[in-house]
Amino acid sequence: MNRTHPVERTGASGGDPIVVARGLRKVFPGPVKDDPVIAVDDVSFELYPNECLAIVGESGSGKTTVARMLVGLETVTEGELSVRGESRAKGVKHLADRRRWAREVQYVFQDPYSSLNGRQRVGEIVATSVALHAGRGATRTEARGRAREILDSVGLGERFVDKFPHQLSGGQRQRVAIARALAADPAVIVLDEAVAALDVSIQAQILNLLADIRAEREVSYLFISHDLAVVNQISDRMIVMEQGRVVDRGRTAELLADPVHPYTRSLRAAVPRPGWKPVRRERLAVQATA
Numbered sequence: 001m002n003r004t005h006p007v008e009r010t011g012a013s014g015g016d017p018i019v020v021a022r023g024l025r026k027v028f029p030g031p032v033k034d035d036p037v038i039a040v041d042d043v044s045f046e047l048y049p050n051e052c053l054a055i056v057g058e059s060g061s062g063k064t065t066v067a068r069m070l071v072g073l074e075t076v077t078e079g080e081l082s083v084r085g086e087s088r089a090k091g092v093k094h095l096a097d098r099r100r101w102a103r104e105v106q107y108v109f110q111d112p113y114s115s116l117n118g119r120q121r122v123g124e125i126v127a128t129s130v131a132l133h134a135g136r137g138a139t140r141t142e143a144r145g146r147a148r149e150i151l152d153s154v155g156l157g158e159r160f161v162d163k164f165p166h167q168l169s170g171g172q173r174q175r176v177a178i179a180r181a182l183a184a185d186p187a188v189i190v191l192d193e194a195v196a197a198l199d200v201s202i203q204a205q206i207l208n209l210l211a212d213i214r215a216e217r218e219v220s221y222l223f224i225s226h227d228l229a230v231v232n233q234i235s236d237r238m239i240v241m242e243q244g245r246v247v248d249r250g251r252t253a254e255l256l257a258d259p260v261h262p263y264t265r266s267l268r269a270a271v272p273r274p275g276w277k278p279v280r281r282e283r284l285a286v287q288a289t290a
């Protein structure tokens, strides 16, 4: 059974895809001269409105590089990458376009502590994002008011508005990062190992919050993770990357219930969580070659 290449159209609410990647490739100059690193190799996928697509794979498989190309933090070496039909493959020339790109696709990092401005209070962090993305439309007072509403919607009430990031827990900081992303009213949020640094119980709270947000507004997630238990909870579809290439893809529930590709099987077997029935790697190797 080959599930590697079918391009399914299984978005949660249908419609045209928001993000389309076709034959995406990224080559970095390597540490050794004339020995480049092929970080991403012939990667294709679509992300549909209101859908959560997970990109999974072990460390170094190229997940983050795909996401960084999507938000314009890395150039595209080859292939096509578009958001709402507009190509991002050639990079961005004008500041106005960069702002629009940022408005459309927001990025939430694994470690919100380093991505949040430690000298700004929580309310200011979110209000700055509101003001930046609302253009000339929002006064300072309006931006602050909107920031309070958004913070409230991610579970951070009035008492958090004047706190600094270092006064918050990891989960609370991640809520601020999500609020800051929502302030742009994006079509897509890239969540790059966004719950990886959190305790399991806090992870569950953030995953619930992300599910609630998606139920309330139209937003798609590109959810990057090495953790299949987490991916199983949140994503509709997933692609599996190994050494820069997509080696498996499909609906998450189906792929994880019955992983066919040996790499997906080995990833699943490596998940040390309640609820999984880990299969020993030796047995997997036998099954994979049977």
Ligand SMILES: Nc1ncnc2c1ncn2[C@@H]1O[C@H](COP(=O)(O)OP(=O)(O)OP(=O)(O)O)[C@@H](O)[C@H]1O
Binding pocket: 028, 029, 030, 037, 038, 039, 057, 058, 059, 060, 061, 062, 063, 064, 065, 066
């Ligand atoms: N700026 C860079 N210069 C050179 N090589 C890079 C650069 N960025 C990433 N790479 C290499 O590209 C490959 C893919 O890295 P990438 O960070 O995309 O993987 P990943 O799956 O997201 O892993 P992780 O979860 O550890 O971040 C790795 O071999 C990495 O060392």
